[in-house]
Amino acid sequence: MPRRQTKSQTIILNLLQQEQAALSHDGITAKLEKELDRVTIYRILNRFVEDGLAHRIIADDGRQYFAICPKECAHDHKAHGHLHFRCVSCDRVECVPGEVGYNLPKGYRVDNHNIILSGNCNACSKK
Amino acid sequence: MPRRQTKSQTIILNLLQQEQAALSHDGITAKLEKELDRVTIYRILNRFVEDGLAHRIIADDGRQYFAICPKECAHDHKAHGHLHFRCVSCDRVECVPGEVGYNLPKGYRVDNHNIILSGNCNACSKK
DNA sequence: ATACTTAATGCAACCAAGTTGCATTTACGG
DNA sequence: CCGTAAATGCAACTTGGTTGCATTAAGTAT
Numbered sequence A, B: 001m002p003r004r005q006t007k008s009q010t011i012i013l014n015l016l017q018q019e020q021a022a023l024s025h026d027g028i029t030a031k032l033e034k035e036l037d038r039v040t041i042y043r044i045l046n047r048f049v050e051d052g053l054a055h056r057i058i059a060d061d062g063r064q065y066f067a068i069c070p071k072e073c074a075h076d077h078k079a080h081g082h083l084h085f086r087c088v089s090c091d092r093v094e095c096v097p098g099e100v101g102y103n104l105p106k107g108y109r110v111d112n113h114n115i116i117l118s119g120n121c122n123a124c125s126k127k
Numbered sequence C: 001a002t003a004c005t006t007a008a009t010g011c012a013a014c015c016a017a018g019t020t021g022c023a024t025t026t027a028c029g030g
Numbered sequence D: 001c002c003g004t005a006a007a008t009g010c011a012a013c014t015t016g017g018t019t020g021c022a023t024t025a026a027g028t029a030t
Helices: A005-018 A025-031 A040-048 B007-019 B025-031 B038-050
Strands: A019-025 A054-058 A064-068 A082-087 A092-100 A109-120 B019-025 B056-060 B062-069 B083-087 B093-096 B110-122
Touching: A005 A025, A019 A025, A019 A092, A025 A092, A040 A054, A040 A064, A040 B062, A054 A109, A064 A092, A092 B038, B007 B025, B007 B038, B007 B062, B019 B025, B019 B093, B025 B038, B038 B056, B038 B062, B062 B083, B062 B093
Parallel strands: A082 A109, B083 B110
Antiparallel strands: A019 A064, A054 A064, A082 A092, A109 B110, B019 B062, B056 B062, B083 B093
């Protein structure tokens, strides 16, 4: 039962790879020329996450965004300590490189980070 | 058109106040003895947020959690720089005091923080 | 206390994001 | 080229949350 390489899959993978930002389901559909079923897209994305190829971010609009894991986090697929920025004007979610600092009371074991700042990105705050 | 003080409202306010954790809609219903309509609860919570009484957190399960604003953040109702921890075993979302450090490329204007770490809390990681 | 205004409630219906079941298609190993 | 099972597509469902609207009940004026 190994994975199979399908057209749809590679299309989405390429999309995510060339994209700077994390994409939501409908961000993806928007960029697709050949229409794909909602379900298919979700399943492909979930597979990517399962395989540690992409990570899933739940933004503060409550929706899932997906981004290809940068090499830096390749060693550690669950704890993505970097932050994400969602621009409320252009609706892009970007991965912002660099670690986030915090301290937690002892005994707490983190196995997932979901850090979203939102506001206006560089481009939009100039308008 | 000022606000009116109703029973349901005070019940929920008290609930949130005495609770250490942030509560979701159904966390609240669970703790309620007298049953309240879903819609009513949501509307009350939204009003609290509007009035700067509570803040809304979107956890990494995609759901909204509400917590009374601690005094420290009274001066600044939108940017809650502190982090939240969601325990995946006991399903509690706690506010963790202390600022979170990060740096953002210039030009970015943050007006909301939504920082969720998840994993096992002190109590649960001992089990 | 009584009447009036309009905020708050409750119900039904709706909406959006995401998932599941199942029949059909299709990648890929033999 | 055949057979197996992974991937797709469609319909239907689930969950979290919101909206419309008639009804109830705060708070104010009389």
